[in-house]
Amino acid sequence: MFIKQIINKRLKQLTEEDLLYYSKQYGFNITQQEASDILMYIQQHDINPFVAKKREIMLRELAQITSISTAKKANVLFMELIQSYGLDHLLED
Template sequence: MLNLAQQFLTQKLRQLTTQELLFYSQKYNIKISKSEAAQIIQALKQNKENPFDPEGRKRMLNQLAAITSKDTAKSVHQLLFKLAKEYGVEHWLQ
């Protein structure tokens, strides 16, 4: 069941829209510009890494940092943890 839920959430990450990402960034007070959000969404759609695996998440964030900036990658990391906490699955990201 856990694996299925993680697959579902990973798929949801790959289907996020720029508007949804901007909504979440405002909700959690994480600064992401519209152009950064577009770049993040494009990178997430192409990403094959498992965000629930620490090494996979690290590779995903490093790829994102190369496309945008280290600060943007850090912002995405914060946002991912805040979303996981909201849904009670932050332990999946340990």
């Protein structure tokens, strides 16, 4: 639970530059506007990307705000970050 809280806090502290950097690091691009829209959503909502159903809702809402493509990119980025830090075990069905 503690690790999840740290990660959620870090998500709330992300900047556009962070998202742009991570997207390039993990092999895809998002625009500055897409990064801004993703951050706005993250900061305005109580998200729990570790629970599959809540992540699905988050991605559906993000797709409405930005685009389906951007929501998919956000999901890929989140999953890549979780896997790269060896935190797969925190994901819940």
